[in-house]
Amino acid sequence: MVMVVEKGKDSDAIWRIDALRKVLKEVHSLFVMFYGSIRAMLEKDPSGGLIRSHLYPFIMDYLSDFPVGKKLQLPSFRDCLKERGTVQMLTMGREAAIEVQSLVSVLDSCAGNSSCYSMILFHDLLVSTTLSPDDTINLFTYAVLRLSPNALSSGVNSWSYIRRGSTSSHFVSGSALTHSGPVSEQIYHSSDTSPVGNNINRVTRALQHGKWYKGKDGFLVTDIWGVDVGSLVCATPTVWLQQTEEAMYLCPYQFKSLTLILLIPVSSILNGEQGVALVKQQLLENASLKILKVEEKLSKGWGGENAYHVSGYRYLLVDGDRNISRASPPGKVTTLAKESLLALSKLRDEVDLEKSRAKRDNAGCEKDLEVSIRAKNNAWAIARITGGKELYMVLEKASETLLYASDAVEKFSNRYCNGAFSLD
Numbered sequence: 001m002v003m004v005v006e007k008g009k010d011s012d013a014i015w016r017i018d019a020l021r022k023v024l025k026e027v028h029s030l031f032v033m034f035y036g037s038i039r040a041m042l043e044k045d046p047s048g049g050l051i052r053s054h055l056y057p058f059i060m061d062y063l064s065d066f067p068v069g070k071k072l073q074l075p076s077f078r079d080c081l082k083e084r085g086t087v088q089m090l091t092m093g094r095e096a097a098i099e100v101q102s103l104v105s106v107l108d109s110c111a112g113n114s115s116c117y118s119m120i121l122f123h124d125l126l127v128s129t130t131l132s133p134d135d136t137i138n139l140f141t142y143a144v145l146r147l148s149p150n151a152l153s154s155g156v157n158s159w160s161y162i163r164r165g166s167t168s169s170h171f172v173s174g175s176a177l178t179h180s181g182p183v184s185e186q187i188y189h190s191s192d193t194s195p196v197g198n199n200i201n202r203v204t205r206a207l208q209h210g211k212w213y214k215g216k217d218g219f220l221v222t223d224i225w226g227v228d229v230g231s232l233v234c235a236t237p238t239v240w241l242q243q244t245e246e247a248m249y250l251c252p253y254q255f256k257s258l259t260l261i262l263l264i265p266v267s268s269i270l271n272g273e274q275g276v277a278l279v280k281q282q283l284l285e286n287a288s289l290k291i292l293k294v295e296e297k298l299s300k301g302w303g304g305e306n307a308y309h310v311s312g313y314r315y316l317l318v319d320g321d322r323n324i325s326r327a328s329p330p331g332k333v334t335t336l337a338k339e340s341l342l343a344l345s346k347l348r349d350e351v352d353l354e355k356s357r358a359k360r361d362n363a364g365c366e367k368d369l370e371v372s373i374r375a376k377n378n379a380w381a382i383a384r385i386t387g388g389k390e391l392y393m394v395l396e397k398a399s400e401t402l403l404y405a406s407d408a409v410e411k412f413s414n415r416y417c418n419g420a421f422s423l424d
Helices: 017-035 038-044 049-063 094-108 133-147 149-153 159-163 182-193 197-202 272-301 338-361 402-416
Strands: 117-122 125-129 212-214 220-222 238-240 247-255 258-265 314-319 324-327 369-374 380-386 389-395
Touching: 017 038, 017 049, 017 133, 017 238, 017 338, 038 049, 094 117, 094 125, 094 272, 117 133, 117 272, 125 133, 133 149, 133 247, 133 258, 149 212, 220 247, 247 272, 258 272, 338 369, 338 380, 338 389, 369 402, 380 402, 389 402
Parallel strands: none
Antiparallel strands: 117 125, 117 258, 212 220, 238 247, 247 258, 314 324, 314 389, 369 380, 380 389
């Protein structure tokens, strides 16, 4: 897959190449999660018609998450304190962790002898997963985009709308992006001239906006995968696991700020939707009390959207081995000057280049690295890489000397990272 990005004259059009690569990797990974291997689709239809009819609407729906005003704003220097392709974990106490583990045991045994998989989120943070690292990233990304309480509240979700048995999951120009601004409207109105042709209206649009709804029983439902007009039952979505190459029913459940995602092997359900409904019923009977306890424990220890803010610091922590990241809250990052963000973006470009060189020259050998850049506004942008972990930081009030800035990084490392980035 190739992505071409026009270099415009806009002052914000300053990108990191690695960040753009991760956008392309993400859209590919999500596509494969919903539709399976691209190679398999090409083998099924060597003309490419089948794969084009799926890729075009999928990529257009994916890009609809990037509009700013009348333009598509791909990740720029302003996003240099974020790391795509990682999950953000919730920190919790011992008591909460015990309750979560108890709940996970119940979830994984919901389908009897068949092994289910589960994922639990609190707000937009990962609490627990029994999936492989790659499958965790893909499902977590989708959950934050479309299933979390924040994602559901951003659209107009009406239970009565889906109860009418609407089959509006078919592709209609401009219809699905009424909440996404002029850019998306423009993209969809141009679909008549797409290379897909008339086949596009028969494609399941897995990333369609505003199509998930919370039912009275707490389970999230969507008509994207179709609706049985006779029974008004929505077809349960399916996804493909990368590790096992197995088709799974996707069953999300939500209680307040807690989102549970149960994955049931399609091969284990003999009677389709009736079988899925039975597993859901068992989940409600066996896990309702545990869900209540977990939500209560996590809410009690929740510090709010600024829970991971550290006064005086704007930072990004990345654990590459575990695909986990933690960063300053977006609202705090917006307080940084443009010059500071540009300096950090330039620094990350240099680090990306150095990492690719090290990977090329010393296969399997990780290189420790420290880079500091002084911005035009005298802020310090600092990166430290060691043992598969990365720390990026902006200090706008770090005095005049690098020694002072380095000391501030040491204090942060010792207090919040168990000394992982200390120079001693």
